[in-house]
Amino acid sequence: xxxTKRVSSKQEVFAxxxxxxxxxxxxxxxxxxxDQQITEDLTSTVFEKALVxxxxxxSDKGAFSxxxxxxxxNTLIDYYRTNKMxxxxxxxxxxxxxxxEPSPQDEAEKKAEQECLRGxxxxxxxxxxxxxRLKFAAEFNNRQIAKMLGLSESNxxxxxxxxxxxxxxxxxxxxxx
Amino acid sequence: MNPxxxxxxxxxxxxAEHVDNVLAGKEAKIDEAMDEDYRSNIDFAKxxxxxxxxxxxSFQEGLKKRLLSKLAEKEVAETQRxxxxxxxxxxxxxxxxxxxxxxxxxVTVTVAVLTLVVVWRIGLFxxxxxxxxxxxxxxxxxxxxxxxxxKTVYTTGEEIDIRFTFENIADETFTFPFPPEIxxxxxxxxxxxxxxxxxxxxxxxxxxxxxxxxxWNQKDDTGKQVPxxxxxIIIPNIQLGEGKGVVSLVxxxxxxxxxxx
Numbered sequence: 001x002x003x004t005k006r007v008s009s010k011q012e013v014f015a016x017x018x019x020x021x022x023x024x025x026x027x028x029x030x031x032x033x034x035d036q037q038i039t040e041d042l043t044s045t046v047f048e049k050a051l052v053x054x055x056x057x058x059s060d061k062g063a064f065s066x067x068x069x070x071x072x073x074n075t076l077i078d079y080y081r082t083n084k085m086x087x088x089x090x091x092x093x094x095x096x097x098x099x100x101e102p103s104p105q106d107e108a109e110k111k112a113e114q115e116c117l118r119g120x121x122x123x124x125x126x127x128x129x130x131x132x133r134l135k136f137a138a139e140f141n142n143r144q145i146a147k148m149l150g151l152s153e154s155n156x157x158x159x160x161x162x163x164x165x166x167x168x169x170x171x172x173x174x175x176x177x
Numbered sequence: 178m179n180p181x182x183x184x185x186x187x188x189x190x191x192x193a194e195h196v197d198n199v200l201a202g203k204e205a206k207i208d209e210a211m212d213e214d215y216r217s218n219i220d221f222a223k224x225x226x227x228x229x230x231x232x233x234x235s236f237q238e239g240l241k242k243r244l245l246s247k248l249a250e251k252e253v254a255e256t257q258r259x260x261x262x263x264x265x266x267x268x269x270x271x272x273x274x275x276x277x278x279x280x281x282x283x284v285t286v287t288v289a290v291l292t293l294v295v296v297w298r299i300g301l302f303x304x305x306x307x308x309x310x311x312x313x314x315x316x317x318x319x320x321x322x323x324x325x326x327x328k329t330v331y332t333t334g335e336e337i338d339i340r341f342t343f344e345n346i347a348d349e350t351f352t353f354p355f356p357p358e359i360x361x362x363x364x365x366x367x368x369x370x371x372x373x374x375x376x377x378x379x380x381x382x383x384x385x386x387x388x389x390x391x392x393w394n395q396k397d398d399t400g401k402q403v404p405x406x407x408x409x410i411i412i413p414n415i416q417l418g419e420g421k422g423v424v425s426l427v428x429x430x431x432x433x434x435x436x437x438x
Contacts, residue, residue, distance in 0.1 A: 062350060062382055164221060
């Protein structure tokens with residue numbers, strides 16, 4: 001006789017949403033926090049909070065993406081409020097751009113390059129950082145970003161282009177020294 | 178309209194579409210007419226994507242397992258609560274007589290009692306008191322704030338940890354200045370300590386709760402210890418926009434500061 005394990009629909013729904021959004025939330029936080037372990041802790045906090053109020057979440061009242069990223073942004077605000085020193089350290093790290101030492105290992109160089117890029121990203125104005133995080137980490141389309149930031153869709157496109165250009169120029173200047 | 182400016186804007190808007198394609202794993206087909214600046218940005222977008230941090234598989238699976246197990250526990254507790262509640266209704270149902278005649282009597286008596294209670298509450302039995310005048314309704318509360326402390330009596334000099342919970346009870350997302358202005362006042366509403374409004378903002382999706390912790394060291398705004406007595410926590414209402422209601426403190430304890438340990 002074939003037996004099937006019954007999973008409640010609420011658990012199924014939560015698991016599906018988790019699979020879709022957890023990597024996005026993680027990447028969003030990782031762009032902001034220069035530490036893998038802290039990123040994991042904050043991602044856990046976001047989903048623990050989401051779980052607590054999941055009962056009250058209803059898709060009729062707004063997209064899950066908007067809801068989960070509201071929780072994510074507030075969790076980051078809380079984190080920086082209670083860890084002011086850490087924010088300082090993080091910003092200091094951001095300013096300290098690794099020098100381009102010739103390395104025999106491509107992997108090491110790539111890692112240094114990525115660290116440099118993350119540092120440059122943290123030096124951008126907060127508005128530019130946010131639009132880059134929402135596009136590249138959360139993978140929102142322009143309409144979703146426009147709704148979240150209260151901008152027009154075309155304005156999102158223009159601001160994204162300019163933010164990436166600014167980041168590119170700063171990165172090239174830092175990396176090529 | 179400046180055609181050069183139009184072209185520039187079009188280019189900048191198309192860029193986001195190209196990025197969406199790259200994020201979706203598609204090849205970004207770049208128009209040959211696009212300039213070097215545009216091409217460089219597309220190449221750089223790929224670099225930004227490469228630099229995204231990825232969660233490890235063990236973290237991803239471990240967290241999922243933990244969350245689903247918590248959700249399952251919550252569901253079991255909820256089912257238990259519901260079954261207890263159903264038992265209560267069954268018990269109540271048994272109180273109602275099964276015979277149609279007695280059932281009619283029971284319903285009639287219940288309705289009569291309820292009517293009397295309502296009539297009594299609206300004051301029809303107190304002709305001397307005149308009509309009830311209702312005051313103007315307060316603003317709609319869209320975000321409820323509650324303050325909690327672990328106890329209500331503190332000795333002089335003891336730090337007082339206050340937890341605030343903000344819960345969006347409306348059906349739309351709100352953003353408001355955060356942390357809000359928080360005042361500690363005596364019962365005569367004289368403010369002894371004011372914590373200024375913060376530089377940040379808080380965004381709350383519908384039904385989303387958030388916490389904020391604050392410690393008051395019992396000092397007033399000049400840095401002096403406040404005298405023993407009763408104090409209250411005050412958060413002025415924050416307007417959320419035309420017709421959107423307010424953030425309002427709906428519950429908070431009275432704090433007593435005493436010389437006696």
